[in-house]
Amino acid sequence: xxxxxxxxxxxxxxxxxxxxxxxxxxxxxxQNTVTFNPGNGGPLNTTLISDYDSAFNYVTDTGNFxxxxxxxxxxxxxxxNKVPADQFYVSDPTNNSVFFSPNAAAGEYIFLQxxxxxxxxxxxxxxxxxxxxxxxxxxxxxxGEGKTLLRIKRTDVLFHARRAMxxxxxxxxxxxxxxxxxxxxxxxxxxPRDYVNYVKISYVDENGVLCxxxxxxxxxxxxTDLSIDDSNGVPLQSSFxxxxxxxxxxxxEAWAKANLSNLSGSRFQQSNINDVPWxxxxxxxxxxxxxxxxxxxxxxxxxERLGSITFSSNLSGRLLNVxxxxxxxxxxxxxxxxxxxxxxxxxxxxxxxxxxxxxxxxGTKAFWKRDAYVKTRNAKIRLSNLKLDEIVQxxxxxxxxxxx
Amino acid sequence: xxxxxxxxxxxxxxxxNKEQRGYLTPFEFNKLAVQVQLEVFEKxxxxxNVQLRSPQNNDEYADRVKSIEEKIDSFLTSDxxxxxxNLGVTVVGGLGVxxxxxxxxxxxxxxxxxxxxxxxxxxxxxxxxxxxLSMSRRSQFAAPTSKFPMCFIQGSSVNILPAIASSNTLGNxxxxxxxxxxKPSSPNWSFTTGTLGQYxxxxxxxxxxxxxDEDQSEVILRILTYAGVVVRDTEIIQxxxxxxxxxxxxxxx
Numbered sequence: 001x002x003x004x005x006x007x008x009x010x011x012x013x014x015x016x017x018x019x020x021x022x023x024x025x026x027x028x029x030x031q032n033t034v035t036f037n038p039g040n041g042g043p044l045n046t047t048l049i050s051d052y053d054s055a056f057n058y059v060t061d062t063g064n065f066x067x068x069x070x071x072x073x074x075x076x077x078x079x080x081n082k083v084p085a086d087q088f089y090v091s092d093p094t095n096n097s098v099f100f101s102p103n104a105a106a107g108e109y110i111f112l113q114x115x116x117x118x119x120x121x122x123x124x125x126x127x128x129x130x131x132x133x134x135x136x137x138x139x140x141x142x143x144g145e146g147k148t149l150l151r152i153k154r155t156d157v158l159f160h161a162r163r164a165m166x167x168x169x170x171x172x173x174x175x176x177x178x179x180x181x182x183x184x185x186x187x188x189x190x191x192p193r194d195y196v197n198y199v200k201i202s203y204v205d206e207n208g209v210l211c212x213x214x215x216x217x218x219x220x221x222x223x224t225d226l227s228i229d230d231s232n233g234v235p236l237q238s239s240f241x242x243x244x245x246x247x248x249x250x251x252x253e254a255w256a257k258a259n260l261s262n263l264s265g266s267r268f269q270q271s272n273i274n275d276v277p278w279x280x281x282x283x284x285x286x287x288x289x290x291x292x293x294x295x296x297x298x299x300x301x302x303x304e305r306l307g308s309i310t311f312s313s314n315l316s317g318r319l320l321n322v323x324x325x326x327x328x329x330x331x332x333x334x335x336x337x338x339x340x341x342x343x344x345x346x347x348x349x350x351x352x353x354x355x356x357x358x359x360x361x362x363g364t365k366a367f368w369k370r371d372a373y374v375k376t377r378n379a380k381i382r383l384s385n386l387k388l389d390e391i392v393q394x395x396x397x398x399x400x401x402x403x404x
Numbered sequence: 405x406x407x408x409x410x411x412x413x414x415x416x417x418x419x420x421n422k423e424q425r426g427y428l429t430p431f432e433f434n435k436l437a438v439q440v441q442l443e444v445f446e447k448x449x450x451x452x453n454v455q456l457r458s459p460q461n462n463d464e465y466a467d468r469v470k471s472i473e474e475k476i477d478s479f480l481t482s483d484x485x486x487x488x489x490n491l492g493v494t495v496v497g498g499l500g501v502x503x504x505x506x507x508x509x510x511x512x513x514x515x516x517x518x519x520x521x522x523x524x525x526x527x528x529x530x531x532x533x534x535x536x537l538s539m540s541r542r543s544q545f546a547a548p549t550s551k552f553p554m555c556f557i558q559g560s561s562v563n564i565l566p567a568i569a570s571s572n573t574l575g576n577x578x579x580x581x582x583x584x585x586x587k588p589s590s591p592n593w594s595f596t597t598g599t600l601g602q603y604x605x606x607x608x609x610x611x612x613x614x615x616x617d618e619d620q621s622e623v624i625l626r627i628l629t630y631a632g633v634v635v636r637d638t639e640i641i642q643x644x645x646x647x648x649x650x651x652x653x654x655x656x657x
Contacts, residue, residue, distance in 0.1 A: 033575075091575045095523030132551060145456060154530045155546045155554070162545045334551070 011042025020114025194330030
């Protein structure tokens, strides 16, 4: 998924946006390069990627478009006039120029068809601006004669903008990351490559409903060091002087075999709960049990040793949904910024920029700090998507009894 | 607009020759003219610095910053690595290196360097010290990239990171451009010898002062100051120096 950023004002026409299609022509005789930008839909938000490079080597499987050579302006794109992937390549990604072979005949048209994923990645692109744009705008409008920041280094802005993006990603920006996975027999899956922290981990039941799984929180553990000890408890070393480490954790092995029903108390017989003498004695005493441990959804833990998320045995084979946060910079330093937080981002950058400066008075620093705080809070409220009608619907439940 | 060299020379002579104080030969005048033009030209930058720190107005004709910037603007020029330019970037030791001595006209005051990657808009290459560049490239957040490149200047070389060689190949253009201030051409009062052996102004081969004609009075007064030294007349020196000083004060108030 590589989401795109739309231009301001929007220059893609409906055909490009909704269908990912652009027709250019008529081509001149012998023409073998076109630029899918000017006219006929304006600049594409999507950067074209071809499977083949300029030497016609197969270099990637992430190509995001097909082209067709049409006999004339009324000729529809079909499989017959589709140009094979090994006969075209992107000659200049900065303006989406494409070289194709064989050369066009006079009067022919070229038809671009973005692949489904590329079209979907472009949907909703007007919601975003790019971090590079924010940096350029900041340099243009917040720095200079008569402004708080008279002269700064662009490098400083880059640093603080990217740090601001990270900070906002942690607690202000919506969690846009989630993966679907099935719990394997090993009961663990690798931590996603751009993972910073989890938001919610759930298993998916038969109806597709997400059932929240809870963290272990000390119920069991994932040791980070598995040294093998001698009879005195002293770790054994190899001939190189390093501790000899076990491959399996005994704690994790025991936990993998654990029967959660014994923990939650859902199996009365095994816990002797249903025995009459005990039942009479303990009548009413299950009141106040720990809800964290009295659930049957299951548990997970972040296993730092294995770099994985480990699950309890009752989740084996279950479909999982892992919602997590990243820092917004993992795959591209020029990450997407929701327009709802653009103003907050400027203020946070400004606040971070003025803080270490000696030539800014404390009053101004305090002002920008407050400004950043207020705008961040405002952005968070905006992104919370509080809509009047939706709140009213939630409040309609107020007549129900509140259960403790 | 340039200042006519003949106007300056004749004015200087008419002031200098009053009461038979002395005479300034064309050869002497040309030497002094070069010196004075450079003085006035260099003063533009100092004046701009002073004015930028003073409150300004937004008047069309009395905005001092605008006025000085306009004087400097006429000396702004650029050279680049395109086929029509004189520069080139070669990758040496992991850095893209521009030899600035190849620039034409010669660089007097370095402005900035821009990099254009094919169809993208030009980006200014941030100028930092070598030390800062070393630190920056170790930072994952602030390391130079083709979108935000950096450079340091060492001798007559501009050293750029990331190291991308210039290219004029169609479809793979990588163009660097240096924007800078050139030095004003040296003024020259050229002459032919008349029938009586007198100097006759030769407008064809003369070179006018390139600096703004707003500074004509200052140029004349400053030449007179030096001319006073040449003809050993302290009265001229004092009068001209006083007038220049008064002019400077007025400009900076």
